[in-house]
Amino acid sequence: MADSPEASQSLVKKEPEVPAHDPIVSRSTSGILLLCALLLTGSLVWALWDETFGQRPWKGIQQEFVSRYTRYLKSIRPQAGKTEAEVKESTEYQTLDAEARAAQEQVKPDTGEIDQKVVQIQKQLDAVTDPFQNQRGRLTVINYNVETATGSAKEKYRRQAQEKRQEIVEVELPAPDGSGNTVTERMNYEQLEKFYNDLRDEKAKLLGRKAELLKEPTELAKKRDDYLRHHMIGLGPSQIDGLLRKMDNFDYSILGHQISANESDIVDRCEVCHIGIREPLDIRPADLAPDGPGKKPDSLARAFVSHPNRELLQIHNPDRFGCSGCHWGNGRATTSDVKGHGRHKYWLWPLFERENIQAGCQQCHGKDRVTQGAEALNLGRDLFYERGCVGCHRYEGFDRETDTLSATRLNSTQIQDQIIGNEKQIRQDTEAANQAADDAEAQRLLAHAESLRVSNSLLAARIDQLNLQSKYLMQDQKKIGPNLKDVRLKLRKEWIPIWLKDPQAFRPGTKMPTFWRFGVDQDGDEQVKAISAYLWQESFSGNASDQTRGDNAHGKELFETRGCLGCHSIGDSESSIGGAFAANLQRVGEKANYEYIVRWIHNPRERWAPYCPKEKRDLTAEDYSKNNKPYAFNTELSSRCPNDGAELQVQNMTVMPNFRLTDRDARDIASYLFSLSSPPAYPDASFMDDPNLKEKGHGLIKQYGCASCHEIKGFEEEQRIGKELTVEGATPIERLDFALLTHDAEKGHDPLKLHGEHSEKPWYNHKGFFEHKLAEPSIYDQGKEKDPKDRLRMPKPYLTPEWRNALTTFLLGSVGAEGSNVPASLFYNPQDQRRQDVQNGWWVIKKYNCMGCHQIQVGQRSVLMDVPVYQTPEGKDLLPPRLTSEGARVDPNWLLRFLNDPSLGDQKGSAAQPATNQTSTSGGTAGGNENAQINGGNAGNRAATQNSGQLKAQPGLDRNGVRPYLKARMPTFNFSPNEQQTLVRFFMALSGQQEPYIKEPLQPLTEQEKLVARQMFTSGTPCLKCHITGEPTHDEKAIAPNFLLAGERLKPDWTFRWLLDPAQISPGTAMPSGLFRKEGDRWVINLPNPPASANEYSQDHADLLVRYMLLLTPEEQRRLLATSPVQPAASTSSQTQGRLPKGSLRKKSSDNLAKKIRKNNRAPTVARTVWRANTRASGM
Structure with a gap:
């Protein structure tokens, strides 16, 4: 079948008559391309800017530092030149410079000649070195072939070696006449080697001789340069020029300022911005102000300052510890100060605030009791113990x-x-x-x-x-608060509920915290009544022995001078004087029983009844009688339970020591305290006898943890109710319950306004939680619907803002190894026994507040130093002794006995001392029975009856064993052997002394040496003016210990240094300086008219007096006093302080001091008679 035209046409693709729509060619895309190009260009510019500046803001900061620092250095350079010129113009520098120049000129001819010879020898060495080394190298190769060859080849190489040794080498040597011409010498190897070695030996001899000649000039020049360096204030011009060159070549990079400690995996970049931290100049904010030095500083100027404590950097090298290891923050971050300071919610270690900066010390020094240089942290530790925090919260080391x-x-x-x-x-x-x-x-x-x-x-x-x-x-063992088993004996019944309701209302600043729930709970008043009822009904019944009223005026004098103010304060809170370690006693008469207070003042360790931890109850007289034992308990011989032999608690668990007061003195002090206030009319408190309230009170005492601080019957074995705080600073923030205030904390809304009315700083962090918890413990219960038993229980302590910051600092640093931002390998964990002894001793020192009376650290002020009675020049001489060098001063064996009995009543390690007030008046009338003191340390001693009618005998004597002239009394602390050993080792370690101490024997004195020493004592030296001699009239005015104590008490080396310069060891001491002057290799007495025997004595005078004092016997002291009239008392520290002029001694009157001491020496006639009798009997 033929194809139709239509079919053929359908097979052909027809082109469209109009082109299809093309988005590329149909419209212009230039706008889009331009926009993209601009965006890409902008991104590129932004990326370049961010890379150069955005991610490197420190570059601009560094450029600003270089600019400002350079300007500052140029501004101070002219003054630095003046400072250096002033030092160089001083007489001392001119003398040293003249000596150095003269020594240099003296050896200059010889050194010049040596230099010429060395130059000539060096030219010869240069000429001979290459030929010699070439020949030696060839011989070395041949010898190697000899060693490695075998058979006949070995002999071949040996012949070659011999031929090489005999080979003649021509050497062009410089002519000896120095004309510059050369002389040809022909030598074989042996001659060449000898010539080379001889030249080297000659050169070495010449250089050695030159060094010997320059030894003295070099030492003198070093002495001169050291003088300039030590007396220069700041830097010299050359040093400042060096800093300017450093700024010209400043390294604008991170690596140039980064700290990398490989051993501890620390990378720290803080100094990229804080560039001035380790600069040798002391840079202040105003120095680098933007408008020039001395102008108003900005934030950058404050960031550029140098470290405020360079000593810390010496022992905490930043190259090893970094910066953030101590200060926290993110030391690696450099893109912003927010990130660098760790102010990010995901960063665990934000930078500490300025007031809490010492928290970083705690993370590494957590085992310390005192950390040198960390005052705020040390205060926080003190407050944690003293304010009772340790009662409810366990903290490792405090128990x-x-x-x-x-x-x-x-x-x-x-x-x-x-x-x-x-x-x-x-x-x-x-x-x-x-x-x-x-x-x-x-x-x-x-x-x-x-x-x-x-x-x-x-x-x-x-x-x-x-x-x-x-x-x-x-x-x-000691408790924070008083023993509440004595409530009936001690307190007024009606006062107890008032105190429990609001302790701060009665005694502002008291350690007892306020239990805020008594004021907010509906049944708060009922809780107070129930607790009061339990305490009243579960305390000892009975009465302290009746006591007559004493002398208020004498009690006031004793209270102000015996040492009570070292711990206690007196007066209203705004005008009080004394310490804050113990209670203010202004209103003690409103709350306490007079008879009990007399008994307490007389011996605070005396316990009403012993406690048996095995039977968990207080024992009674029947427990002793049924075992045919007397009802007596003490720390010496009667410390075991008569029923089962378990060790008993036989003394009150208080840190208050026993001042070994007489009965009369105890009554006088109590009478004075009770005269300061009168008890008001309190509301009826008959409800405290209700047995039903007692049962409720039992549960409340358990709930509130009262037994954590107090000894309460039925709660002796009670455990703490608070959480452990050893690593509280490392607690995840999510586990800190801010309750309904979480949102306010994050937004900075502070209901307490702790940092001012206008502060809106977020406080959702550890610092904020701790601060608010300490300031108002109930704050995290606000708005909460809880059952009463589930509400917060922490009471409100009295804390000043400074104290609150100190406690917050302590808690922030309590992070342990897991919460620390440094590896545990950097923690301070001393392995040497000395440093451990120091820290162990600090626990005891702080526990008993030894620093209330004594200065233990250089620069530390004791409480008594600020008491008005010790502000006068005379009063300063009567302060308790400084203990800054006690370990170097005293024999540790003697110190051990002294701590056991400060009155030295055992006559061991002590010379006879004035036993003032060994007897005292006691009883119902002023002239009643006398109660003699006894020796020993039987704290808490009780006889068979609870109410025997008089106070028990005191341990020790009513005196200071070493310094009986001081009104302040070294009390008996009844230290256990553990604490005695701890304190002895502490003082030894603090003074860098070796343990054990082995006393070196002293060279015995010849009769001639005794005569010389005796004459030096009596020929113008003021020794006998100050020191006790055994003469009652003189000793009433003495202000220094008896020399008879020195032999067993003092160390010879320390005594020698003390005689030479006592002000260096104890600044402000009344002991004069300048008693000796240096003469050659020995010290000689510095008197205008020394005795002839001293002039003839060729040995060291200071050493002689040391041996004379330490070997002094009562017989020798009598001979000494017989050869010289007894001098009046010594001058005060204001008169004797400083160095004596050469060839003279200070001789100023001390009549004012003598009058004051005579006025203050108030002792009964009977006691003074005993004092004189004992003194004479001891041969003093």
């Missing part, structure tokens, strides 16, 4: 005695179980031996039984040691 006691008791129980098991095994072995099949088996079993018996004897000895340790640890 040393309790933890050790628990471990000791557990160990003792385990050993007892082991003994019982051994005894059972012994019986089994013995029975098995009786039934053994042969003798060998029987012998084996009996031997095993015998071995177990011996083991039991050793275990029993171990138990004895553990029991002794338990005794000491119980003696060391």
Whole structure:
């Protein structure tokens, strides 16, 4: 079939008459292309800008620093030149410079000649070195071939070596006449080697001789340069020029300022922006102000300052620790200060605020009690203990005695179980031996039984040691608050509910926190009544012995001078004087029983009844009588339970020491305190006798954790109610319950306005949580619907803003190894015993507030230093001694005995002292029975009756053992042997002394040396003016210890340094300086008219006086006093402080001091008679 035209046409594709629509060619895309090009160009510009500036903002900061620092350096350079010129114009520098120049000129001819010879020798060496080394090299190759060749080849090489040695070498040497011509010398190898070595030896001899000649000029020049360096204030012109050159070549990079500590994997870039931290100049913000030095600083100027404490950088080298290790923050981040400072919600270690900057010290020094240079952190640790936080919250290290006691008791129980098991095994072995099949088996079993018996004897000895340790640890245990078992004996019944309701209202600033729930709970008043009822009904019944009223005026004098103000304060809160370690006693008369307070002041450690931890109850007289024992308990011989032999708590667990006061003095102080206020009319408190309230009170006391700070009957073994805070700073923020304030904390809304009315800074962090919890513990309960038993229990402590910051700092740094941002290998964990002894000692020092009376750290002020009575020049001489060098000063064996009995009443390690007030008046009338003091340390001692009618005998004597002239009394702390040893080792370690101390024998004095020393004592030296001599009239005005104490008390080396310059050891001391002058290699007495015997004595005068004082006997002291009239008392520190002029001594009157001491020496006639009798009897 033929194809139709239509079919053929359908097979042909027809072109469209109009082209199809093309989006490319149908319209212009130039706009889109232009936009894309602009976007790409903009992205490129942005990328380049971000790479250059956005990601490197520190470059601009560095440029700004270089500009400002260069301007500052140029501004101070002229003054630096003046400073250097002033030092160089001083007489001392001119003298040193003249000496250095003269020494240099003296040796200049010889050194010049040596230099010429050395130059000539060096020219010859230069000429001979190449030929010699070439020949030696060829010989070395031939010798190697000899060593490696075999057979006939070996001999061949040997012949070659011999030929090489004999080969003649021509050497062109410089002519000896120095004309510059050369002389040809022909030498074989041996001659060449000898010539070379001779030249080298000659050169070495010449250089050695030159060094010997220049030794003295070099030393003098160094001495001159050291003088300039040490007396220059700031940097010199040359040093500043060096800093300017450093700025000209400044390294604008990260790596140039990055810290990389590979050993601890620390990378830190803080100094990329904080560039001035380690600059040698002390840069202040105003120095680098944008408008010039001295103008108003901006934020960058504050970032450019140098480190405020360069000493810390010396022991915390940033190259090892970095910056963020201590300060926290993100040390690697450099793109913004927000990231670099760690202000990011996902960064775990944000930069510490300025007021909490020392929190970083705690993470590494967590085991320290005192960290040098961290005052805020140390204050936080003090407050954690003193304000009672440790009562409810455990913190590792703060429960040393309790933890050790628990471990000791557990160990003792385990050993007892082991003994019982051994005894059972012994019986089994013995029975098995009786039934053994042969003798060998029987012998084996009996031997095993015998071995177990011996083991039991050793275990029993171990138990004895553990029991002794338990005794000491119980003696060391102290409570934060007073013993509430004595409530009936001590307090007014009606006052107790008022105190519990609001302690701050009665005594502002008291340690007792305010239990805020008593004011907000509907049954708050009922809770107060219930707790009051329990405390009243569960306390000891009875009465302290009746006491007559004392002398208020004398009590005031004693309270202000005996040392009470070292811990306690007196007066209203705004005008109070004294310390804050213990309670303010202004209103004690409104709350307490007079008889009890007299008893407490007389001996605060005296306990009403002993407590047996094994029976968990207080013992009574019946417990002793049924075991045929007297009702007496103390820390010495009567510390065990009469029923089961367990160690008892025989003293009040208070840190208040015993001042060894007489009965009369105790009554006088109590009368003075009770005269300051009168008890008002309190509301009726008969409800406190309701037994139903007592049962409710038991539950409330348990709920609120009152027994954490107080000793309460029925709660002796009660545990803490708060969480442990050892690593509280590492708690994840999500686990800190901000309750309904989470949103406010994130937004910066502060209901307490802790940082000002206008502060809107977010506080959703650890710092914010801790601050608000401390400022208002109830804040996280606001708006919450809870059962009363589920509400927050933490009471509100009294904290000043400074104290709150200190506690916050302490808690922020409490992160442990897991929460720290540095590896544990960098933690301060000293292995040397000395540093451990220092920290162990600080726990005891802080526990008993030794720094209230004594200066232990250089620059630290004791509380007594600021008491008005010690502000006068005379009063400053009567302050307790400084203990900054106590370990270097005293014999540790003597110190151990002194800590046990500061009155030195045992006559061991002490010369006879004025035993002032050994007797005192006691009883119902002013002239009643006398109650003699006793020796020993029986704190808490009680006789058979609770109310014997008079106070018990005191341990020790009513005096200071070393310085009886001081009104401030070194009390008896009744330290356990543990604490005594800890304190002795502390003072030894603090002074860098070796342990154990071995006393070196002193060279005995000849009769001639005694005569010389005696004449030096009596020929113008002021020794006998100040020191106790044994003469009553003189000693009333003495202000220094008796020399008879020195022999066993003082160390010879320290005494020698003390005689030479006492002001260097104890600034402000009344002991004058300049008593000796240097004469050659010895010290001689510095008197205008020294005795002839002293002039003839060729040995060291200071050493002679040291030996004379330390070997002094009562007989020699009598001979000394017989050869010289007794001098009046010494001058005050204001008169004697400073260095004496050469060839003279200070001789100023001390009549004002003598009058004041005579006025203050108020002692009964009987006591003074005993004092004189004892003094004469001791041969003083």
